[in-house]
Amino acid sequence: MGREWDDTLDKENMSEQEPEKNNIEETDGKETDRKETVMEQLEEKQTKLLKKQLFYSRVTAFSALGFLVAVVIALVIVVPKAVITLTEINQAVELAETTLSNADTALADISEISTNVTTVSIEMENFLLDNSETVTSAMEDISSIDFEGLNNAIQDLEDVVEPFANMMNRFK
Numbered sequence: 001m002g003r004e005w006d007d008t009l010d011k012e013n014m015s016e017q018e019p020e021k022n023n024i025e026e027t028d029g030k031e032t033d034r035k036e037t038v039m040e041q042l043e044e045k046q047t048k049l050l051k052k053q054l055f056y057s058r059v060t061a062f063s064a065l066g067f068l069v070a071v072v073i074a075l076v077i078v079v080p081k082a083v084i085t086l087t088e089i090n091q092a093v094e095l096a097e098t099t100l101s102n103a104d105t106a107l108a109d110i111s112e113i114s115t116n117v118t119t120v121s122i123e124m125e126n127f128l129l130d131n132s133e134t135v136t137s138a139m140e141d142i143s144s145i146d147f148e149g150l151n152n153a154i155q156d157l158e159d160v161v162e163p164f165a166n167m168m169n170r171f172k
Contacts, residue, residue, distance in 0.1 A: 128135075
């Protein structure tokens with residue numbers, strides 16, 4: 001339609017250049033009709049374009065509204081879950097800190113126990129070294145005991161005490 005308008009204007013310009021007055025008067029009437037027709041066509045085109053623009057504006061508005069509703073729904077669903085998740089993460093971090101603190105305490109206790117065990121083993125070694133001579137002489141004395149002779153002496157004692165025990169049993 002824009003090309004038709006240009007063509008119409010070109011024709012109008014050409015008609016204005018004609019020297020004859022009669023043609024100018026006829027042309028003025030025809031020009032007015034043509035201008036009105038072109039104006040009507042332009043108005044129709046403009047109306048159609050405005051209707052399209054209105055349609056697409058509504059589509060855009062409804063799309064934006066739909067997007068906004070989707071975002072609000074997502075926020076309503078996601079934000080509470082995110083808050084819960086963050087709370088759980090904080091609790092887990094606190095628990096981890098407590099566990100690490102307990103582990104540090106346990107390691108300190110284990111270190112102290114290790115030091116005490118080392119000290120006790122050194123004292124035990126010193127005790128054994130100090131008393132090794134006494135233990136050695138005691139072992140030598142124990143090994144020098146005549147267990148066969150001791151067993152014979154015990155048997156002889158039993159033989160002597162048995163008649164005495166029998167006599168005591170009679171007084172009961």
